[in-house]
Amino acid sequence: MAAALDRSFAALSDPTRRAIVSRLARGPARVTDVAARFPITLNAVSKHLKVLERAGLLRRRRAGREHHLELRAAPLREIARWTSRYERFWNEKLDALGAFLEEEN
Amino acid sequence: MAAALDRSFAALSDPTRRAIVSRLARGPARVTDVAARFPITLNAVSKHLKVLERAGLLRRRRAGREHHLELRAAPLREIARWTSRYERFWNEKLDALGAFLEEEN
DNA sequence: CCAATATTCAACCACATGGTTGAATATGTC
């Protein structure tokens, strides 16, 4: 589904959210734990977490009053898969004969 | 630079722009050529192209009144590099002992 | 019960975005 890619790319276009992903890669954390690292409000972090959650990049387990967050990297795999379709262009080798077919998404 | 990643991720968060990348992977094209495939205005496509250009995802060569566009995939490589840092999470193997250090960006 | 802690909800603000329409600017063609 294309909309999923939309959300994943959009979620990762913000440096704070990429930093949150980075943080969660080091292990699960609560909202407050994540927020502690950033100079913005807890509320702002809460919003970022919702964006990441909607993109499927994290899972939230409510445990009492605490929300335990853990990284879900499947969307990252989809992004890697999408970009890998253009690997042959990465080296700036101008062989335009590398034209190939593909369906969009 | 983090802002470059910001722009790349943001540029690719739109399905039209991903389709434009896909189109340019099949070879260079003019603005009108690209626009022909989409149900939106030429003006809208022109804006999308500017976003892709600012993200470094395409290069524009003016040839008379025509602008020749060609894919520049280097930012895609950066995205692939960023996401690859999380490869170990892709298989949903819940070994939380896979914690590892990293600096953000 | 009461107070503290963890988190979200709601309203607001400034700004970006994706789209439109209409005009402007170049360049090519007759």
Added chain:
DNA sequence: GACATATTCAACCATGTGGTTGAATATTGG
């Protein structure tokens, strides 16, 4: 010069975003 083609610029609109502040909702602990 006059007209057509290629592209951008400018203004506008609706919607989303990243941030704030302040209030609400749960849960835990004395």
